[in-house]
Amino acid sequence: MASVTLRSVSKHWGAFAGVDDVSLDIGDGEFLVLLGPSGCGKSTTMRIVAGLDDPTQGEVLIGDKVVNDLAPGERDLAMVFQNYGLYPHMTVAQNIGYPLKVARVPREERMRRVRAAAERVELAELLDRRPAQLSGGQRQRVALGRAIVRTPRLFLMDEPLSNLDAKLRVSMRAQLKRLQRDLNTTTIYVTHDQVEAMTLADRVAVMSAGRLQQVGPPLEIYNRPANAFVAGFLGNPSMNLIEVIAEDGRLNHPLFSLAAPAMAPGRVTIGERPEDMAIVAPGSGDFDAEVYTAELLGDSALVTVSLGSKLVAVKAEKDAAVRMGDTVGVRFNRAALHFFDAATGRRV
DSSP, rough: OOEEEEEEEEEEEEEEEEEEEEEEEETTOOOEEESSSSTSSSSHHHHHHHTOOOOOOEEETTEEEEEESGGGGSSSSEEEEETTTOOOTTTTHHHHHHHHHHHOOHHHHHHHHHHHHHHTOOGGGGGTOOOOSOOOHHHHHHHHHHHHOOOSSSSEEEETTTSSSSSHHHHHHHHHHHEEEEEEOEEEESSSSSSHHHHHHHEEEETTEEEEEEEEEEHHHHHHHSSSHHHHHHHSOOOOEEEEETTTTTTTTTTTTEEEOOSSSSEEEEOOOOGOOOOOOTTTEEEEEEEEEEEESSSEEEEEEEEEEEEEEEEEEETTTOTTTTTEEEEEGGGGGGEETTTOOOOO
C-alpha cells in the first residue's frame, strides 16, 4: 500500500491546460474518486499518476518517493480500464496470471495466486473459459483479478463499469467496494457517474476544466457544495439553481420573492435539491407553475415544472396526483437553501 501526493501538477498542450495546478493528498488505503464531466482532466490526472503522461510541471509522489522519472512498470501499480483489455485466445486463468508470467513467477506459485485472485472476484469455477464465453460482468471481474494478482501498492481504475448495463453496474459496485475494503489497497477511480462516486468513495475530488473544484467525503460535498458547478453536477437529479436579486432583505425573482438571510445586495444564485422542495396546492407555496412533465421513479415521482424559461425538478410522493399541464404550487425548504455568488459561482 502507499499514499499518493500530487504537488502543483499541470499538463499543457500548447495553450490548452488539460490539468491545471492540481494538488492532492491521497491517504494509504483510501478509495478516492476523480469525478467530473468529459474533458475535465480526471483521466489525464490518473494517467500522470500511472506514468502514461508526463506532467508539464509539478511532482507526483507514491509513498514518499517522487516518481516523475519512473516508467509505469516501475511504479508498482495496476490499472483497470473501461474496455477490459483481455486476450481473447487465453483462458481466464491465463489472463489473470499473465502479469505473473511476464514477471517469471514459477508456475506452481503462479497458479496458486491465480486461484486466490479468482476466488476473490468469484471466478473460481470459470478458469478454463475464454473471454468470448463470459458475460460483460464476468469479463470485468477477470480484469480486476488480473489487477489484484500482483498485489500492487496502488490501483488505478478508469471508468471500469461504464460498459455494463444498469443492473449489473449496481452489483459490480457492491463487489468492487467490498473487494477494495478487503484488500485495503489505495485506489484512484475515475468516473463521470455521480452515483458511482457517492457509493464507492471515501473521498470525492470533483474536477472541471482541469482544476479541482472540491475534495471531501461524498456526503459533505453533497450537503455543502463549494460552488455552483459542484452543486449542479453532483446529484441525480441535480440541484435546482435559480438566479435572483438580493435587495432590501428579499430574494427577488420575477415569479416569487423570499425573505433573504444577511447578505450583500446583488445577483445571487439560490440552489435547492429536488428532494428538499415540495409540491403543494396552487396558491399555497412560494410560486405556482405549470407541470412540464411527471415521471414515476418507483419510490417517488419526479415532477418538473416551468419557472419562466427554466425547468425546476421537485421530488414528490410516488402517488402524487399531478399530470402534464396541471398548475401546482411549489414550496422551498428555507433551511435547505444554498446560496452562491452569481458572478463567480462560489458559495456565500
